[in-house]
Amino acid sequence: MILTVTPNPSLDRTYEVPALDRGEVVRATGERVDPGGKGVNVSRAVAAAGVKTVAVLPLGGAPGALVAQLLDDQGIEAAPVPVSGQTRSNIAVAEPDGTLTKINAPGPELSDAERELLLATVGERSRGADWIACCGSLPRGLKPSWYAELVARAHAAGARIALDTSGPALLAALAERPDVVKPNVEELAEAVGRPLATVGDAVAAAEELRKAGAHAVLASLGADGQLLVDASGTYFASAPVAAVRSNVGAGDSSLAGFLVAGGSGPRALASAVAHGAAAVQLPGSAMPSPADLAPDAVTVTSEVPLSRVLTEPAT
Numbered sequence: 001m002i003l004t005v006t007p008n009p010s011l012d013r014t015y016e017v018p019a020l021d022r023g024e025v026v027r028a029t030g031e032r033v034d035p036g037g038k039g040v041n042v043s044r045a046v047a048a049a050g051v052k053t054v055a056v057l058p059l060g061g062a063p064g065a066l067v068a069q070l071l072d073d074q075g076i077e078a079a080p081v082p083v084s085g086q087t088r089s090n091i092a093v094a095e096p097d098g099t100l101t102k103i104n105a106p107g108p109e110l111s112d113a114e115r116e117l118l119l120a121t122v123g124e125r126s127r128g129a130d131w132i133a134c135c136g137s138l139p140r141g142l143k144p145s146w147y148a149e150l151v152a153r154a155h156a157a158g159a160r161i162a163l164d165t166s167g168p169a170l171l172a173a174l175a176e177r178p179d180v181v182k183p184n185v186e187e188l189a190e191a192v193g194r195p196l197a198t199v200g201d202a203v204a205a206a207e208e209l210r211k212a213g214a215h216a217v218l219a220s221l222g223a224d225g226q227l228l229v230d231a232s233g234t235y236f237a238s239a240p241v242a243a244v245r246s247n248v249g250a251g252d253s254s255l256a257g258f259l260v261a262g263g264s265g266p267r268a269l270a271s272a273v274a275h276g277a278a279a280v281q282l283p284g285s286a287m288p289s290p291a292d293l294a295p296d297a298v299t300v301t302s303e304v305p306l307s308r309v310l311t312e313p314a315t
Contacts, residue, residue, distance in 0.1 A: 001052040002259055003129040005122055005150065006039030008107045008139040011063040014092040014248060014284030020101055026093075032284035035070040036090055038135035038164055041249040045256030045275060045287040047076050054079055054129075056122050058139070060108055061086030079125045081118045083108055092284070098244035110141035119150060126159050131179075131259050135164040135252065144168035151176040162263065164255055166190060174213035180230075180263060181209060182255050184220040189314035196314040200306030202227055203234055218258055218272060220251050223311045226276070227304070228269040237269045237300040239277040246284055253279035253287055270298045 016030035035044070039055065046053040059068055059080040064087035071078045085108020093101040110118070126132055132154050134147055147169050151161050155176065163170070163178040166187040174181070189196045192205040199221065206217035206229040216230035225238030257275030261268040274295045278288035 001054065001129050002042070002046050002256075003122070003126050003132045004039035004043045004046075004053060004055050005132060005134045006037035006055065006057040006136055007118065007142060007146070008088070008137050009035070009037035009040050009057040009059065009064075009067055010088045010090045010105070010107070011067050012036030012090050012092065012248070012285055014094060014246065016094045016283065018096065020093055020095055020099070030283060032286070033070070034285045035067040035074075036285060038252050039133060040067070040071070041252030041285060041287065042133050042135055042256045042259075043071075043076050044074060045249075045253040045279075046260055047074060048287045048289045049256065049260045050290070051260050053077070054125050056118070056125055057081065058083040058108070058110060058114060058118055059087050060084060063087040063089050079121055081114065081121050083110060083114045085109060092246070092248050094246045094284070098247070100247060102248070107139045110139055112141075115142055115146070119153065122150060123153060123157065126154065126157060129159055131162055131263055132159050133162045133164070133255060133259060135255070137165065138169055144172045147173040148176045151178050160263065162255060162259060164251070171212075174209065177213045177215060180216040180218055180258070181214045182218045182220070182251070182258075183209075184251060185222060185310065185312070185314040188219050197310060198306065199224065199227070199236065199304060199308045199310065202310070203229060203304060203306060216264065218255070218269070220254060220276070221310060224308065226254065226269060226273050228266070230264065232265065233302055234304050235266050235269050235300055235302055236304040237266075237273040237298055239273050239294070239298045241277050241280055244280045245282060247280050249285035249287065250276045250279040256287075266300045266302075270295065270300045273298045273300075
């Protein structure tokens with residue numbers, strides 16, 4: 001079982017449009033409404049892979065009730081923590097060329113009592129979990145050290161932690177030695193405080209995160225592929241993508257693929273890349289099913305192309 005923790009979940013509406021023209025009436029050609037938030041997306045991808053998952057998340061108001069209903073409709077067990085504020089609603093606008101415009105609301109502010117209840121719920125529901133995936137931004141009311149506290153408590157209970165966050169929350173949590181962290185290239189550059197122009201730059205940055213405390217670093221390099229840096233070595237994987245339809249949730253799908261394949265080593269990296277490549281070819285934040293995956297198209301190597309210039313360098 002994989003338990004996910006989403007401190008700042010959302011109700012996600014995605015609209016597909018012919019073009020996004022500011023100041024004009026734009027008629028959508030497609031629409032999706034999904035339960036959102038990085039941990040929620042991981043649960044959705046894990047469930048699509050046929051693995052049991054429980055989603056812990058604070059929910060409030062009508063949007064929160066709809067998120068709970070949508071999760072139930074997808075066969076995902078939710079462990080909601082009631083909060084007084086309303087769950088945020090996010091909007092994404094997808095254009096045919098793959099351009100995605102996102103408007104993310106800040107979300108509710110959690111009280112001290114709600115913060116403690118969220119931690120307690122994670123502790124209660126984590127019994128028997130193979131992994132706890134802690135994902136996304138922190139809502140107002142939670143300090144950057146909140147993830148660090150969660151990692152410490154989880155490790156004390158014998159659980160393995162996968163952490164997908166950024167900024168001060170990521171840096172604070174490294175001291176508690178999460179089992180795997182999953183930054184994208186921009187988050188990786190932010191964490192080390194310098195631009196990343198090549199695959200080799202990204203490898204060096206990932207090694208710094210390991211020295212700071214992470215046992216393993218699973219880093220997304222966008223169209224160039226993904227890196228895994230752990231105690232056994234450094235691995236690079238990539239897969240062809242015919243056309244990008246939406247990258248919403250693609251990184252979350254990758255993390256799910258990594259965890260359902262065991263959460264370590266080249267085999268798990270290949271699964272992560274297969275899931276991410278499938279996700280970007282689906283509409284909105286749809287998560288891939290096994291039928292969408294093309295594992296044979298994934299290439300994994302320990303001969304990392306260090307000099308390759310990144311398609312989208314991180315500045």
